[in-house]
Amino acid sequence: MVERAGRGSASAVKAAVRRRVGRPARTRRADGPGPSAWTRGRALAVAAVLTAVLLVFHRAVPNRVGGLGSLLESFLPWLGLVVVLLLVLALLCRSALALVALLLPVAAWTYLFGGLLLPASAGGTDDLVVVQHNVSDENGDPAGTARALAGAGPDLIALEELVPPALGVYERTLAPDYPYRAVRGTVGLWSRYPLTDARPLDIKPRGITEEWNRGLRAVAHTPRGEIAVYVAHLPSVRVRASGLASSWRDESAGLLGEAVAAEELNRVILLGDLNGTVDDRALEPLTERLNVAERGVALSYPAAFPLARIDQVMARSATVARIRALSATGSDHLPVVARVTVD
Known part of the structure; x- marks a missing residue:
């Protein structure tokens, strides 16, 4: 009886296996449909x-x-x-x-x-080439900096943070190609063309009590006529935990804007370290009155890893056709060079 039972059981197992093999395997029920490309993200x-x-x-x-x-x-x-x-x-x-x-x-x-980012049109022979550079009062190579700026072939060179004895080095190095200059306080202008009526600009914020002169205005007698050239260095801004501290810069920008608005000459070129970008609303006293660069990015600060262009070239009755940054000097800013088409 035991033997028969064993054989019967074996036969039943084999039959079950044959039925299982012959039957298609069951598939696991699929999950519901996942999110579509129009519902993801x-x-x-x-x-x-x-x-x-x-x-x-x-x-x-x-x-x-x-x-x-x-x-x-x-x-x-x-x-x-x-x-x-x-x-x-x-x-x-x-x-x-x-x-x-x-x-x-x-x-x-x-x-x-x-x-x-678009390419600029070809420059005309009457265009002015201008350079703007905050040379840094800690610049260890003023002579090399001056030669680098002159090497760009500009007609006008505006410098900020001029301090002795570096100022004398800039004057001697630039004199052969730029015999005309005007220096007021810590800002200066060098020119291939005669300069007249040079005077300081009062752009000092009320909160600064010490001696502070960081603006000048002069008239450049160019082949295209007289141009009022402004050079300015607005106060620095600071990024703190509480936000952006810029009240002195903002006040100084307003004073500079008023000076430009009162300028009697129609043609104006402004060169300077404005410690702000042209998109910053604090510079609206200037950007509402002056043209800004149409082509070029020219990030200028900090020199080691430029994040913004705070060195600006603006103009009235003239077009700043293109602006670009030059190679690093001994400063913490990069110089910028611009081509200005006088109307």
């Missing part, structure tokens, strides 16, 4: 829209609390890196929604800054 899409809003409506960011508006505008072009990062993330998660949303900040950035 909602957070990325929101971030893209917010970036576009900051680019287009940066003036709406209040400046009363910690100077947040000016701080944002000082680095506004760098929002382009945020757009690139969002693009990479959108591609990685295959989010069509985020990719479409990214069209907004891309369009905004291109509208605001894309023109700066």
Whole structure:
């Protein structure tokens, strides 16, 4: 009986195996459908829209609390890196929604800054070439700096943070090619053309009590006629835990704007370390009255890793066709050179 039972059991097992093999394997029930390309990346899409809003409506960011508006505008072009990062993330998660949303900040950035990347038109023979440089009062090679600036072949050279004995070195080194100069306080102007009516500018903030002269105005007698040339060095700003400290810079910019507005000569060129970018609302007393560079980025500060252009060339009844940065000197700023087309 035991033997028969064993044989019967074995036969039953074999039959069950044959039935199992002959039957198709059951598949595990699939999970529900995952998110589609149009539902993935909602957070990325929101971030893209917010970036576009900051680019287009940066003036709406209040400046009363910690100077947040000016701080944002000082680095506004760098929002382009945020757009690139969002693009990479959108591609990685295959989010069509985020990719479409990214069209907004891309369009905004291109509208605001894309023109700066376009090539400039060929310069005319009557164009003026100007150089602006904060040479630093700690520059250990003023002679080398002066030769580097002259090597760019400018017609006008504006310098800030001129202190003795470096001032004498600049004067001697630049004299052969730039026989005309005007120095007031710590700012100076060198020119291939005669300079007249040089005088200091009163752009000193009320809170500064010590001797402080960082602005001048002179008339350059160029082949295109008389041009009022302004050289200015506005007060520095500081980024602190409480925000941007820029009240002295802002006040000085207002005084400089008033001086430009009162200028009787129609043609004006402003060269200077303005400690602010042309997008910073604090420089509106100047940017509302003067043309800024149409082409070129020319990041100038800090020299070791430039993040912003705070060294500016602006003009009235003239066009700043292109601006670019020169190689580093002994300063913590990079020099900038611009081509100015006089109307």
